[in-house]
Amino acid sequence: MKPQQDTSTDPFAFAFNPQNIENTVNKAKNTLDNPFIGMAYAGLGKKFSGIGDKYDSFLNSVFSSQYRFYFDVDNMYVVKKSIMTLAPYLYRGNWTLNSEFQAISPTENVHAPDLYLPLMSLVTFVLLRCLSLGINDKTQFSPGYIVDSFWKCFVISLLEVIIIKIVFCFLDGIRVNTVDLVSHLNYRYCSLCALMVFNILTNGIFSFVGTIYVLICQAIFIYKTLQRYSPSHNQSALELSSFGSNITLVLAFLQPACSWVILSFGQ
Protein backbone atom coordinates (compact mmCIF):
# COMPACT_ATOMS: atom_id res chain seq x y z
CA MET A 1 0.00 0.00 0.00
CA LYS A 2 1.20 3.44 -0.82
CA PRO A 3 2.10 5.40 2.29
CA GLN A 4 0.29 8.68 2.70
CA GLN A 5 2.25 11.82 2.95
CA ASP A 6 2.85 12.70 6.54
CA THR A 7 0.67 15.71 7.41
CA SER A 8 3.10 17.00 10.00
CA THR A 9 5.76 17.67 7.38
CA ASP A 10 3.62 18.22 4.29
CA PRO A 11 3.10 21.97 3.80
CA PHE A 12 0.10 21.34 1.57
CA ALA A 13 -1.79 19.25 4.12
CA PHE A 14 -4.85 21.49 3.78
CA ALA A 15 -5.24 20.44 0.13
CA PHE A 16 -7.99 18.23 -1.13
CA ASN A 17 -7.07 14.57 -0.58
CA PRO A 18 -9.11 12.37 -2.92
CA GLN A 19 -8.60 9.27 -0.81
CA ASN A 20 -10.81 10.63 2.00
CA ILE A 21 -13.61 12.15 -0.02
CA GLU A 22 -16.17 9.56 1.08
CA ASN A 23 -16.05 10.76 4.67
CA THR A 24 -16.90 14.34 3.78
CA VAL A 25 -19.62 13.38 1.30
CA ASN A 26 -21.32 11.05 3.77
CA LYS A 27 -21.23 13.67 6.49
CA ALA A 28 -22.92 16.19 4.19
CA LYS A 29 -25.59 13.68 3.16
CA ASN A 30 -26.38 12.85 6.78
CA THR A 31 -26.79 16.51 7.74
CA LEU A 32 -29.08 17.27 4.83
CA ASP A 33 -31.27 14.23 5.54
CA ASN A 34 -31.76 15.45 9.08
CA PRO A 35 -35.23 17.10 9.19
CA PHE A 36 -34.34 19.60 11.92
CA ILE A 37 -31.53 21.03 9.87
CA GLY A 38 -33.86 21.13 6.87
CA MET A 39 -36.32 23.27 8.85
CA ALA A 40 -33.54 25.61 9.91
CA TYR A 41 -32.44 26.15 6.33
CA ALA A 42 -36.05 26.73 5.27
CA GLY A 43 -36.34 29.46 7.88
CA LEU A 44 -33.19 31.11 6.59
CA GLY A 45 -34.57 30.92 3.07
CA LYS A 46 -37.76 32.71 4.13
CA LYS A 47 -35.65 35.45 5.71
CA PHE A 48 -33.68 35.94 2.49
CA SER A 49 -36.84 36.00 0.36
CA GLY A 50 -38.19 38.92 2.39
CA ILE A 51 -35.17 41.06 1.64
CA GLY A 52 -36.10 41.40 -2.02
CA ASP A 53 -39.54 42.82 -1.23
CA LYS A 54 -38.05 45.24 1.26
CA TYR A 55 -35.54 46.41 -1.34
CA ASP A 56 -38.28 47.00 -3.90
CA SER A 57 -40.51 48.89 -1.47
CA PHE A 58 -37.55 50.96 -0.26
CA LEU A 59 -36.70 51.99 -3.80
CA ASN A 60 -40.33 52.83 -4.49
CA SER A 61 -40.49 54.99 -1.37
CA VAL A 62 -37.28 56.79 -2.31
CA PHE A 63 -38.34 57.56 -5.85
CA SER A 64 -41.89 58.57 -4.89
CA SER A 65 -40.90 60.86 -2.04
CA GLN A 66 -40.81 64.64 -2.04
CA TYR A 67 -37.43 64.67 -3.78
CA ARG A 68 -38.96 63.67 -7.08
CA PHE A 69 -40.32 67.21 -7.41
CA TYR A 70 -36.79 68.42 -7.88
CA PHE A 71 -36.63 66.51 -11.17
CA ASP A 72 -40.13 67.20 -12.45
CA VAL A 73 -38.88 69.52 -15.15
CA ASP A 74 -40.18 70.59 -18.49
CA ASN A 75 -38.60 71.91 -21.64
CA MET A 76 -40.10 75.38 -21.10
CA TYR A 77 -38.90 75.48 -17.51
CA VAL A 78 -35.33 74.69 -18.54
CA VAL A 79 -35.38 77.41 -21.19
CA LYS A 80 -36.86 80.02 -18.86
CA LYS A 81 -34.51 79.23 -16.02
CA SER A 82 -31.42 79.34 -18.20
CA ILE A 83 -32.51 82.76 -19.51
CA MET A 84 -32.99 83.80 -15.88
CA THR A 85 -29.43 82.86 -15.02
CA LEU A 86 -28.03 84.78 -17.99
CA ALA A 87 -30.30 87.83 -17.71
CA PRO A 88 -31.99 87.97 -14.31
CA TYR A 89 -32.90 91.65 -14.69
CA LEU A 90 -35.64 90.66 -17.13
CA TYR A 91 -37.67 89.00 -14.36
CA ARG A 92 -38.69 91.88 -12.14
CA GLY A 93 -40.57 91.71 -8.88
CA ASN A 94 -40.26 89.34 -5.99
CA TRP A 95 -39.21 85.79 -6.72
CA THR A 96 -41.42 84.06 -4.20
CA LEU A 97 -43.36 80.87 -4.09
CA ASN A 98 -46.98 80.75 -2.99
CA SER A 99 -46.35 78.17 -0.25
CA GLU A 100 -42.90 77.60 1.09
CA PHE A 101 -43.56 74.47 3.11
CA GLN A 102 -45.05 72.34 0.39
CA ALA A 103 -43.06 70.84 -2.40
CA ILE A 104 -43.83 72.59 -5.66
CA SER A 105 -42.96 71.19 -9.02
CA PRO A 106 -40.95 73.45 -11.28
CA THR A 107 -43.45 73.07 -14.09
CA GLU A 108 -45.96 75.10 -12.09
CA ASN A 109 -43.66 77.84 -10.87
CA VAL A 110 -40.51 78.99 -12.57
CA HIS A 111 -38.97 80.10 -9.28
CA ALA A 112 -39.19 76.66 -7.69
CA PRO A 113 -35.85 74.92 -7.12
CA ASP A 114 -34.83 71.91 -9.13
CA LEU A 115 -31.78 69.67 -9.27
CA TYR A 116 -31.80 68.67 -12.91
CA LEU A 117 -30.43 71.90 -14.32
CA PRO A 118 -27.55 72.36 -11.83
CA LEU A 119 -26.39 68.77 -12.26
CA MET A 120 -26.48 68.85 -16.05
CA SER A 121 -24.81 72.24 -16.19
CA LEU A 122 -22.07 71.06 -13.83
CA VAL A 123 -21.24 68.10 -16.03
CA THR A 124 -21.46 70.26 -19.16
CA PHE A 125 -19.13 72.81 -17.58
CA VAL A 126 -16.54 70.14 -16.77
CA LEU A 127 -16.71 68.77 -20.31
CA LEU A 128 -16.42 72.23 -21.83
CA ARG A 129 -13.34 72.96 -19.74
CA CYS A 130 -11.76 69.75 -21.01
CA LEU A 131 -12.73 70.69 -24.55
CA SER A 132 -11.19 74.16 -24.26
CA LEU A 133 -8.00 72.68 -22.83
CA GLY A 134 -7.86 70.06 -25.54
CA ILE A 135 -8.38 72.63 -28.29
CA ASN A 136 -5.86 75.15 -27.00
CA ASP A 137 -3.16 72.93 -25.55
CA LYS A 138 -3.48 69.26 -26.35
CA THR A 139 -0.34 68.10 -24.59
CA GLN A 140 -1.62 69.18 -21.20
CA PHE A 141 -4.86 67.25 -21.39
CA SER A 142 -5.25 63.91 -19.71
CA PRO A 143 -8.48 62.15 -18.74
CA GLY A 144 -7.63 62.79 -15.10
CA TYR A 145 -8.42 66.42 -15.78
CA ILE A 146 -12.11 65.51 -15.89
CA VAL A 147 -11.89 64.13 -12.37
CA ASP A 148 -9.83 67.09 -11.13
CA SER A 149 -12.27 69.67 -12.49
CA PHE A 150 -15.25 67.84 -11.07
CA TRP A 151 -13.76 67.58 -7.59
CA LYS A 152 -12.77 71.26 -7.54
CA CYS A 153 -16.28 72.36 -8.49
CA PHE A 154 -17.79 69.98 -5.98
CA VAL A 155 -15.59 71.17 -3.11
CA ILE A 156 -16.20 74.85 -3.81
CA SER A 157 -19.95 74.33 -4.06
CA LEU A 158 -19.92 72.43 -0.78
CA LEU A 159 -18.02 75.19 0.99
CA GLU A 160 -20.42 77.77 -0.34
CA VAL A 161 -23.44 75.85 0.92
CA ILE A 162 -21.86 75.40 4.34
CA ILE A 163 -20.96 79.09 4.67
CA ILE A 164 -24.41 80.30 3.71
CA LYS A 165 -26.11 77.77 5.96
CA ILE A 166 -24.00 78.94 8.92
CA VAL A 167 -24.69 82.61 8.18
CA PHE A 168 -28.41 81.97 7.96
CA CYS A 169 -28.33 80.07 11.22
CA PHE A 170 -26.73 83.06 12.97
CA LEU A 171 -29.43 85.40 11.64
CA ASP A 172 -32.55 84.78 13.72
CA GLY A 173 -32.22 81.07 13.06
CA ILE A 174 -33.51 81.21 9.52
CA ARG A 175 -34.26 77.70 8.39
CA VAL A 176 -33.57 76.83 4.81
CA ASN A 177 -33.92 73.44 3.26
CA THR A 178 -30.41 72.28 2.39
CA VAL A 179 -31.42 70.73 -0.92
CA ASP A 180 -33.14 74.01 -1.90
CA LEU A 181 -29.96 75.87 -1.06
CA VAL A 182 -27.85 73.45 -3.08
CA SER A 183 -30.10 73.95 -6.09
CA HIS A 184 -30.16 77.75 -5.76
CA LEU A 185 -26.40 78.12 -5.47
CA ASN A 186 -25.51 75.81 -8.36
CA TYR A 187 -27.47 77.54 -11.08
CA ARG A 188 -24.32 79.50 -11.80
CA TYR A 189 -22.89 76.56 -13.73
CA CYS A 190 -25.50 77.28 -16.36
CA SER A 191 -24.12 80.76 -16.96
CA LEU A 192 -20.55 79.47 -16.67
CA CYS A 193 -21.25 77.00 -19.46
CA ALA A 194 -22.37 79.83 -21.71
CA LEU A 195 -19.24 81.72 -20.69
CA MET A 196 -16.99 78.76 -21.59
CA VAL A 197 -18.62 78.51 -25.02
CA PHE A 198 -18.10 82.26 -25.49
CA ASN A 199 -14.46 82.02 -24.41
CA ILE A 200 -13.78 79.15 -26.79
CA LEU A 201 -15.13 81.18 -29.70
CA THR A 202 -13.59 84.54 -28.73
CA ASN A 203 -10.52 85.75 -26.88
CA GLY A 204 -8.96 88.81 -25.36
CA ILE A 205 -11.17 91.73 -24.35
CA PHE A 206 -14.42 89.99 -25.32
CA SER A 207 -13.84 87.08 -22.95
CA PHE A 208 -12.93 89.47 -20.15
CA VAL A 209 -16.11 91.51 -20.67
CA GLY A 210 -18.11 88.29 -20.84
CA THR A 211 -16.75 87.03 -17.52
CA ILE A 212 -17.54 90.32 -15.78
CA TYR A 213 -21.08 90.31 -17.16
CA VAL A 214 -21.68 86.70 -16.10
CA LEU A 215 -20.36 87.30 -12.58
CA ILE A 216 -22.63 90.33 -12.15
CA CYS A 217 -25.62 88.33 -13.39
CA GLN A 218 -24.84 85.57 -10.89
CA ALA A 219 -24.75 88.11 -8.04
CA ILE A 220 -28.13 89.54 -9.05
CA PHE A 221 -29.63 86.05 -9.40
CA ILE A 222 -28.50 84.98 -5.92
CA TYR A 223 -29.60 88.26 -4.34
CA LYS A 224 -33.10 87.87 -5.71
CA THR A 225 -33.43 84.18 -4.84
CA LEU A 226 -32.13 84.56 -1.28
CA GLN A 227 -34.39 87.54 -0.62
CA ARG A 228 -37.30 85.23 0.01
CA TYR A 229 -35.41 83.81 3.00
CA SER A 230 -34.24 87.13 4.45
CA PRO A 231 -35.82 88.45 7.67
CA SER A 232 -37.30 91.55 6.05
CA HIS A 233 -39.69 89.30 4.15
CA ASN A 234 -40.61 87.11 7.10
CA GLN A 235 -43.44 88.72 9.02
CA SER A 236 -42.74 86.65 12.12
CA ALA A 237 -39.55 88.57 12.96
CA LEU A 238 -40.23 91.14 15.70
CA GLU A 239 -37.09 93.20 15.17
CA LEU A 240 -36.06 93.94 11.63
CA SER A 241 -32.33 94.44 11.82
CA SER A 242 -30.86 96.44 9.01
CA PHE A 243 -27.86 94.16 9.03
CA GLY A 244 -30.11 91.16 8.47
CA SER A 245 -31.89 92.73 5.54
CA ASN A 246 -28.64 93.61 3.86
CA ILE A 247 -26.99 90.27 4.45
CA THR A 248 -28.33 88.92 1.19
CA LEU A 249 -26.47 91.72 -0.58
CA VAL A 250 -23.23 90.58 1.04
CA LEU A 251 -23.91 86.93 0.37
CA ALA A 252 -24.60 87.77 -3.24
CA PHE A 253 -20.92 88.58 -3.68
CA LEU A 254 -19.88 85.18 -2.40
CA GLN A 255 -21.19 83.49 -5.52
CA PRO A 256 -19.17 85.42 -8.11
CA ALA A 257 -16.09 85.04 -5.89
CA CYS A 258 -16.48 81.26 -5.92
CA SER A 259 -17.12 81.30 -9.66
CA TRP A 260 -13.95 83.32 -10.19
CA VAL A 261 -12.03 80.77 -8.09
CA ILE A 262 -13.43 77.93 -10.21
CA LEU A 263 -12.49 79.69 -13.43
CA SER A 264 -8.98 80.51 -12.32
CA PHE A 265 -8.05 77.16 -10.80
CA GLY A 266 -6.36 74.67 -13.05
CA GLN A 267 -5.07 75.20 -16.57
Add this chain to the structure above:
Amino acid sequence: MKFIITFFWRSIYFYSSDSFYLIFNRIPFQIIIINLMQPLKNPFGIIDPNENPRQFQSNPFDIQNEDLNETIKLGDNVENQEEKHLLFDSSNSQPQESIEDIPLLEDLDITSPLLIKQRILSVLFFQKCDSEYLEDPDLSGPVLIVAALGLLPLLTGKVHFNYIYGIGLWGWMLLYLLMNFMIQQQGKQIEFYKILSYLGYGLAPIVLLTFLSVFLQLNSSFGYALAIVCAVWSTASVSKTFDTVKLQNNYQILALQHRRFLIAYPLFLFYCTFVIITIF
Protein backbone atom coordinates in the same frame (compact mmCIF):
# COMPACT_ATOMS: atom_id res chain seq x y z
CA MET B 1 41.02 40.40 -40.63
CA LYS B 2 38.08 41.67 -42.61
CA PHE B 3 36.40 38.29 -42.28
CA ILE B 4 36.81 38.41 -38.49
CA ILE B 5 35.28 41.88 -38.31
CA THR B 6 32.32 40.93 -40.52
CA PHE B 7 31.78 37.79 -38.48
CA PHE B 8 31.77 39.90 -35.31
CA TRP B 9 29.20 42.38 -36.64
CA ARG B 10 27.01 39.62 -38.11
CA SER B 11 26.98 37.75 -34.81
CA ILE B 12 25.79 40.88 -33.02
CA TYR B 13 22.98 41.15 -35.57
CA PHE B 14 22.04 37.57 -34.75
CA TYR B 15 22.14 38.15 -31.00
CA SER B 16 19.59 40.97 -31.34
CA SER B 17 17.17 39.00 -33.53
CA ASP B 18 14.08 37.14 -32.39
CA SER B 19 15.38 33.75 -33.48
CA PHE B 20 18.40 33.88 -31.19
CA TYR B 21 16.81 31.77 -28.50
CA LEU B 22 16.21 28.86 -30.87
CA ILE B 23 19.75 27.68 -30.24
CA PHE B 24 18.54 26.45 -26.85
CA ASN B 25 16.55 23.76 -28.63
CA ARG B 26 19.78 22.02 -29.50
CA ILE B 27 20.77 18.83 -27.73
CA PRO B 28 23.77 20.03 -25.66
CA PHE B 29 21.76 22.91 -24.21
CA GLN B 30 18.90 20.55 -23.40
CA ILE B 31 21.25 18.20 -21.58
CA ILE B 32 22.52 21.09 -19.46
CA ILE B 33 19.01 22.38 -18.72
CA ILE B 34 17.62 18.98 -17.76
CA ASN B 35 20.51 18.35 -15.44
CA LEU B 36 20.17 21.74 -13.79
CA MET B 37 16.42 21.25 -13.22
CA GLN B 38 16.81 17.90 -11.47
CA PRO B 39 16.67 19.44 -7.95
CA LEU B 40 13.18 20.79 -8.69
CA LYS B 41 11.72 17.32 -9.17
CA ASN B 42 11.16 16.58 -5.49
CA PRO B 43 11.45 19.89 -3.63
CA PHE B 44 10.27 18.60 -0.25
CA GLY B 45 12.41 15.48 -0.37
CA ILE B 46 9.58 13.01 0.15
CA ILE B 47 10.87 9.49 -0.52
CA ASP B 48 8.51 6.67 -1.37
CA PRO B 49 10.20 3.33 -0.76
CA ASN B 50 7.54 1.41 -2.67
CA GLU B 51 7.70 3.52 -5.80
CA ASN B 52 8.36 1.49 -8.92
CA PRO B 53 9.76 2.94 -12.09
CA ARG B 54 6.99 3.80 -14.53
CA GLN B 55 6.22 1.27 -17.23
CA PHE B 56 5.41 2.76 -20.58
CA GLN B 57 2.01 1.69 -21.83
CA SER B 58 1.54 0.17 -25.24
CA ASN B 59 -1.86 1.78 -25.77
CA PRO B 60 -2.32 5.26 -24.32
CA PHE B 61 -6.09 4.78 -24.09
CA ASP B 62 -5.64 1.94 -21.57
CA ILE B 63 -5.76 2.68 -17.86
CA GLN B 64 -2.82 1.11 -16.09
CA ASN B 65 -2.91 0.53 -12.31
CA GLU B 66 0.60 -0.21 -11.08
CA ASP B 67 -0.40 -1.15 -7.53
CA LEU B 68 -2.80 -3.89 -8.52
CA ASN B 69 -0.80 -4.72 -11.63
CA GLU B 70 -3.81 -4.54 -13.91
CA THR B 71 -4.81 -2.70 -17.02
CA ILE B 72 -8.28 -1.66 -18.06
CA LYS B 73 -8.34 -1.97 -21.80
CA LEU B 74 -10.18 0.45 -23.98
CA GLY B 75 -13.84 -0.49 -24.11
CA ASP B 76 -13.91 -2.68 -20.95
CA ASN B 77 -15.86 -0.21 -18.82
CA VAL B 78 -18.34 0.85 -21.48
CA GLU B 79 -21.93 0.42 -20.26
CA ASN B 80 -23.38 -0.85 -23.48
CA GLN B 81 -20.99 -3.57 -24.56
CA GLU B 82 -22.94 -4.12 -27.77
CA GLU B 83 -21.73 -0.82 -29.17
CA LYS B 84 -18.14 -1.52 -28.20
CA HIS B 85 -17.15 -1.94 -31.79
CA LEU B 86 -17.98 1.71 -32.45
CA LEU B 87 -14.96 2.73 -30.41
CA PHE B 88 -12.65 1.16 -32.91
CA ASP B 89 -14.67 1.58 -36.08
CA SER B 90 -14.65 5.17 -37.22
CA SER B 91 -16.64 4.60 -40.40
CA ASN B 92 -19.95 4.13 -38.52
CA SER B 93 -20.71 7.72 -37.51
CA GLN B 94 -23.97 8.90 -35.89
CA PRO B 95 -26.93 8.88 -38.26
CA GLN B 96 -28.15 12.22 -39.64
CA GLU B 97 -31.19 13.61 -37.78
CA SER B 98 -33.04 14.77 -40.83
CA ILE B 99 -32.50 16.08 -44.32
CA GLU B 100 -31.87 19.66 -43.13
CA ASP B 101 -28.50 20.49 -41.58
CA ILE B 102 -28.86 22.06 -38.15
CA PRO B 103 -26.14 24.62 -37.41
CA LEU B 104 -23.78 23.61 -34.66
CA LEU B 105 -24.54 26.48 -32.29
CA GLU B 106 -28.28 25.91 -32.52
CA ASP B 107 -27.79 22.21 -32.01
CA LEU B 108 -25.93 22.99 -28.81
CA ASP B 109 -28.57 25.58 -27.76
CA ILE B 110 -25.97 28.32 -27.74
CA THR B 111 -27.66 31.43 -29.05
CA SER B 112 -25.95 34.21 -27.10
CA PRO B 113 -23.22 35.07 -29.64
CA LEU B 114 -25.86 35.49 -32.32
CA LEU B 115 -28.02 37.59 -30.00
CA ILE B 116 -25.11 39.83 -29.14
CA LYS B 117 -24.34 40.41 -32.79
CA GLN B 118 -28.02 41.11 -33.52
CA ARG B 119 -28.28 43.60 -30.69
CA ILE B 120 -25.12 45.43 -31.63
CA LEU B 121 -26.31 45.73 -35.21
CA SER B 122 -29.74 46.90 -34.07
CA VAL B 123 -28.05 49.63 -32.05
CA LEU B 124 -25.81 50.69 -34.90
CA PHE B 125 -28.42 50.75 -37.62
CA PHE B 126 -31.56 51.71 -35.63
CA GLN B 127 -33.22 48.39 -36.39
CA LYS B 128 -35.83 46.76 -34.20
CA CYS B 129 -34.15 44.57 -31.64
CA ASP B 130 -35.55 41.30 -30.35
CA SER B 131 -38.24 41.47 -27.69
CA GLU B 132 -36.08 39.75 -25.09
CA TYR B 133 -33.70 42.72 -25.09
CA LEU B 134 -36.21 44.90 -23.28
CA GLU B 135 -37.29 42.28 -20.75
CA ASP B 136 -34.07 40.45 -20.00
CA PRO B 137 -31.08 42.41 -21.20
CA ASP B 138 -27.70 40.74 -21.05
CA LEU B 139 -24.32 42.04 -20.01
CA SER B 140 -22.03 39.95 -22.19
CA GLY B 141 -22.42 42.31 -25.14
CA PRO B 142 -21.45 45.38 -23.13
CA VAL B 143 -18.49 43.49 -21.67
CA LEU B 144 -17.18 42.80 -25.16
CA ILE B 145 -17.78 46.38 -26.24
CA VAL B 146 -16.05 47.81 -23.19
CA ALA B 147 -13.11 45.44 -23.66
CA ALA B 148 -12.76 46.64 -27.25
CA LEU B 149 -13.05 50.25 -26.07
CA GLY B 150 -10.20 49.65 -23.65
CA LEU B 151 -7.95 47.62 -25.92
CA LEU B 152 -8.13 49.71 -29.11
CA PRO B 153 -6.52 52.85 -27.62
CA LEU B 154 -3.57 50.67 -26.58
CA LEU B 155 -2.58 50.74 -30.22
CA THR B 156 -2.20 54.50 -29.94
CA GLY B 157 -0.36 54.39 -26.65
CA LYS B 158 -3.21 55.37 -24.36
CA VAL B 159 -4.11 53.26 -21.34
CA HIS B 160 -7.63 54.32 -20.31
CA PHE B 161 -9.04 51.26 -18.53
CA ASN B 162 -9.38 53.01 -15.18
CA TYR B 163 -11.09 56.04 -16.70
CA ILE B 164 -13.55 53.91 -18.66
CA TYR B 165 -14.35 51.96 -15.52
CA GLY B 166 -14.75 55.06 -13.36
CA ILE B 167 -16.80 57.06 -15.83
CA GLY B 168 -18.96 54.05 -16.62
CA LEU B 169 -19.63 53.34 -12.96
CA TRP B 170 -20.43 56.90 -11.92
CA GLY B 171 -22.43 57.59 -15.05
CA TRP B 172 -24.40 54.39 -14.54
CA MET B 173 -25.31 55.27 -10.95
CA LEU B 174 -26.17 58.89 -11.65
CA LEU B 175 -28.21 58.00 -14.73
CA TYR B 176 -30.08 55.36 -12.73
CA LEU B 177 -31.03 57.94 -10.09
CA LEU B 178 -31.86 60.57 -12.67
CA MET B 179 -34.02 58.31 -14.85
CA ASN B 180 -35.96 56.95 -11.91
CA PHE B 181 -36.56 60.41 -10.45
CA MET B 182 -37.74 61.74 -13.77
CA ILE B 183 -40.35 59.01 -14.08
CA GLN B 184 -43.04 60.78 -12.12
CA GLN B 185 -45.25 57.69 -11.90
CA GLN B 186 -45.48 55.92 -8.60
CA GLY B 187 -44.57 52.27 -8.37
CA LYS B 188 -42.65 52.04 -11.62
CA GLN B 189 -38.91 51.98 -12.02
CA ILE B 190 -36.18 51.08 -14.43
CA GLU B 191 -33.92 48.46 -12.89
CA PHE B 192 -30.28 48.86 -12.16
CA TYR B 193 -28.73 46.35 -14.50
CA LYS B 194 -31.04 47.17 -17.40
CA ILE B 195 -29.63 50.67 -17.61
CA LEU B 196 -26.13 49.20 -17.61
CA SER B 197 -26.89 46.93 -20.54
CA TYR B 198 -28.59 49.72 -22.52
CA LEU B 199 -25.65 52.05 -21.93
CA GLY B 200 -23.18 49.31 -22.78
CA TYR B 201 -24.78 48.54 -26.11
CA GLY B 202 -24.93 52.24 -26.86
CA LEU B 203 -21.13 52.40 -26.73
CA ALA B 204 -20.90 50.53 -30.03
CA PRO B 205 -20.59 53.67 -32.22
CA ILE B 206 -17.83 54.94 -29.95
CA VAL B 207 -15.90 51.73 -30.56
CA LEU B 208 -15.98 52.67 -34.24
CA LEU B 209 -14.63 56.09 -33.33
CA THR B 210 -11.72 54.58 -31.37
CA PHE B 211 -11.03 52.26 -34.28
CA LEU B 212 -10.75 55.30 -36.55
CA SER B 213 -8.61 57.14 -34.01
CA VAL B 214 -5.95 54.46 -34.46
CA PHE B 215 -5.50 55.46 -38.09
CA LEU B 216 -6.52 59.14 -38.19
CA GLN B 217 -5.64 62.20 -36.16
CA LEU B 218 -8.95 63.19 -34.60
CA ASN B 219 -7.75 66.44 -33.02
CA SER B 220 -8.97 68.41 -36.05
CA SER B 221 -12.24 69.84 -37.28
CA PHE B 222 -13.05 66.61 -39.12
CA GLY B 223 -12.41 64.68 -35.93
CA TYR B 224 -14.66 66.95 -33.89
CA ALA B 225 -17.48 66.58 -36.41
CA LEU B 226 -17.08 62.80 -36.42
CA ALA B 227 -17.07 62.75 -32.62
CA ILE B 228 -20.28 64.74 -32.37
CA VAL B 229 -21.91 62.47 -34.95
CA CYS B 230 -20.94 59.36 -32.95
CA ALA B 231 -22.20 60.83 -29.67
CA VAL B 232 -25.52 61.82 -31.23
CA TRP B 233 -25.76 58.38 -32.86
CA SER B 234 -25.34 56.65 -29.50
CA THR B 235 -27.83 58.86 -27.70
CA ALA B 236 -30.44 58.47 -30.41
CA SER B 237 -30.31 54.69 -30.27
CA VAL B 238 -30.36 54.49 -26.49
CA SER B 239 -33.12 57.07 -25.98
CA LYS B 240 -35.21 55.03 -28.38
CA THR B 241 -34.92 52.01 -26.07
CA PHE B 242 -35.73 54.13 -23.04
CA ASP B 243 -38.92 55.28 -24.68
CA THR B 244 -40.18 51.75 -25.10
CA VAL B 245 -38.79 50.06 -22.03
CA LYS B 246 -40.96 47.62 -20.16
CA LEU B 247 -40.94 48.10 -16.44
CA GLN B 248 -40.65 45.05 -14.20
CA ASN B 249 -43.96 43.24 -14.50
CA ASN B 250 -45.98 46.10 -15.95
CA TYR B 251 -45.91 45.97 -19.69
CA GLN B 252 -46.58 49.64 -20.20
CA ILE B 253 -44.69 52.12 -22.20
CA LEU B 254 -43.14 54.93 -20.23
CA ALA B 255 -44.84 58.25 -20.78
CA LEU B 256 -41.64 60.12 -21.44
CA GLN B 257 -42.31 61.45 -24.90
CA HIS B 258 -42.72 65.02 -23.71
CA ARG B 259 -39.39 64.81 -21.91
CA ARG B 260 -37.45 63.06 -24.62
CA PHE B 261 -34.87 65.80 -25.01
CA LEU B 262 -34.38 66.08 -21.26
CA ILE B 263 -33.76 62.34 -21.04
CA ALA B 264 -31.45 62.35 -24.05
CA TYR B 265 -29.24 65.17 -22.80
CA PRO B 266 -27.66 63.27 -19.84
CA LEU B 267 -27.04 60.32 -22.15
CA PHE B 268 -25.39 62.71 -24.60
CA LEU B 269 -23.11 64.00 -21.84
CA PHE B 270 -22.26 60.44 -20.77
CA TYR B 271 -21.17 59.50 -24.28
CA CYS B 272 -19.39 62.84 -24.75
CA THR B 273 -17.01 61.99 -21.90
CA PHE B 274 -15.97 58.81 -23.69
CA VAL B 275 -15.65 60.73 -26.94
CA ILE B 276 -13.41 63.37 -25.32
CA ILE B 277 -11.16 60.64 -23.96
CA THR B 278 -10.74 59.11 -27.39
CA ILE B 279 -10.15 62.36 -29.25
CA PHE B 280 -7.64 64.04 -26.94
